[in-house]
Amino acid sequence: MSDGVQEKKWAFWIDRGGTFTDVVGKRPDGQLVTHKLLSDNPEHYRDAAVAGIRHLLGLASNAPITALQVECVKMGTTVATNALLERKxxxxxxxxxxxxxxxxxxxxxxRPRLFDRRIxxxxxxxxxxxxxxxxxxxxxxxxxxxxxxxxxxxxxxxxxxxxxxxxxxxxxxxxxxxxxxxxxxxxxxxxxxxxxxxxxxxxxxxxxxxxxxxxxxxxLSPILRRYVDLVAADMPSVPLYFMQSSGGLTDAHAFQGKDAILSGPAGGIVGMARTAQLAFANMASHEQVQVIGFDMGGTSTDVSHFAGTFEREFETQV
CATH class of the missing domain: 3.40.50 (Rossmann fold)
Structure with missing residues (x-):
């Protein structure tokens, strides 16, 4: 607090994919800035998300990221998704x-394909x-x-x-x-x-x-925990949240393997739905926003649809 007014800080939203990581930062003055980098580049940084934040903050590669600078970090990731698909x-x-x-x-x-001769x-x-x-x-x-x-x-x-x-x-x-x-x-x-x-x-x-x-x-939880700990270690005082398969956020320390399989895709769907609602805000009240989403990454591709409300599935096969 300064003179009774809370100082504004940076906020970050991150999509950590298998090939690329996209970082969106909101500066204290409200301006949005972005940065894209390879998810794995061990010769230059330990983690892409942290490296992207440091880049936008103008920090050195080993400089600490503190709560004095950053209000929160919210991330969707396909770490668990790709570990499952690649059996890692x-x-x-x-x-x-x-x-x-x-x-x-x-x-x-x-027998979903009843007449297949080779099961x-x-x-x-x-x-x-x-x-x-x-x-x-x-x-x-x-x-x-x-x-x-x-x-x-x-x-x-x-x-x-x-x-x-x-x-x-x-x-x-x-x-x-x-x-x-x-x-x-x-x-x-x-x-x-x-x-x-x-x-x-x-x-x-x-x-x-x-x-x-x-x-x-x-x-999946051990793989996920190692990644979460890696990110959190570089900004221990900063509130860190992860997108769950349900489309909601959870604290990093409560993030589990079973909730992370569709973390990245769920974040894309939520963003697509909100963008569509804003883009078609002037539609007649009786008309319904209908959008098809196509989220292509380096490891997997996800197709989704949104027709005005989110549809929940309580059992999913991956």
């Missing part, structure tokens, strides 16, 4: 109820499966208590083999969470650094959908 996520262990090791592979046995199954994201001797009934009855002792050995072996990320998905675990919590506690003691439980990640019915979401969270 964290090697993941799946721990599930005994007898259900192949449930996510079998899935719902849908190509989706590539699984987990590297290994451990079956836990446990079972809760659909109404919460204890059918088999979790055998923690028998689970310890295979978990330790997986850890010793180099796995650090684990997804825990038990039958009816979305509602009756005791066994998943016990397995998580054991994994923490062993040393796993990323532990995603189905009741904490996707507390919903449907074993396969819940399991897939939990696995993808365990698979």
């Amino acid at each position: 996520g964290e090697p993941t262990l799946l721990v599930t109820t005994q007898g259900f090791r192949d449930a996510l592979r079998i899935a719902y046995q849908n 190509v199954l989706p590539e699984l994201l987990y590297a290994q499966v451990i079956e836990a001797n446990e079972r809760m009934g659909a109404h919460g009855e204890l059918l088999q208590a979790l055998d923690v002792d028998s689970l310890h050995k295979p978990l330790q072996e997986a850890f010793d083999a180099g796995l650090r990320s684990v997804a825990i998905v038990f039958m009816h675990g979305y509602r009756y969470t005791t066994h998943e919590a016990q397995a998580k506690e054991l994994a923490e003691k062993i040393g796993f650094t990323q532990i995603s439980t189905s009741h904490g990640t996707s507390p919903l019915m449907k074993f396969v959908s819940r399991g897939d979401t939990t696995v993808v969270d365990a698979y």
Whole structure:
């Protein structure tokens, strides 16, 4: 505060793609400025988003970015999207109820292309499966208590083999969470650094959908966390927000793999919709804004449509 008037600061909006990063900055006087640079250029900078901010602020390559200069940074990114598409996520262990090791592979046995003679199954994201001797009934009855002792050995072996990320998905675990919590506690003691439980990640019915979401969270969250930490380290005092697949923003420290798959595309759709509404603000009240969006990046291309309101999908296949 200066003389009772809050000093204006910079604000930044960033689209961090797989090939290019676009930075839009709003100067304290309200003027918008932009900068475009390669997302990966390790000979010149550690991270493109931070380098772009420093460029617009006129800072040296190693100068700190502080809250005295910047009000906030809001970012959409395809880091998780591209890691999923290119299968570059964290090697993941799946721990599930005994007898259900192949449930996510079998899935719902849908045949979207009924007459194809050669069936190509989706590539699984987990590297290994451990079956836990446990079972809760659909109404919460204890059918088999979790055998923690028998689970310890295979978990330790997986850890010793180099796995650090684990997804825990038990039958009816979305509602009756005791066994998943016990397995998580054991994994923490062993040393796993990323532990995603189905009741904490996707507390919903449907074993396969819940399991897939939990696995993808365990698979992508470590990659995402490393990137978020990289950005935040260069501006620790600046409020940093990331776009989620839902089209809303979240604090950097709450940004999870399951919410980041469509982070970049969602930001593009929100921007497209707002731009269209402004462009067609003079349309007659009975007419509806209808726009097709085409967002082509270096790794993936996204097509969307907007017809006056956002349409929500609660299950998505990528």
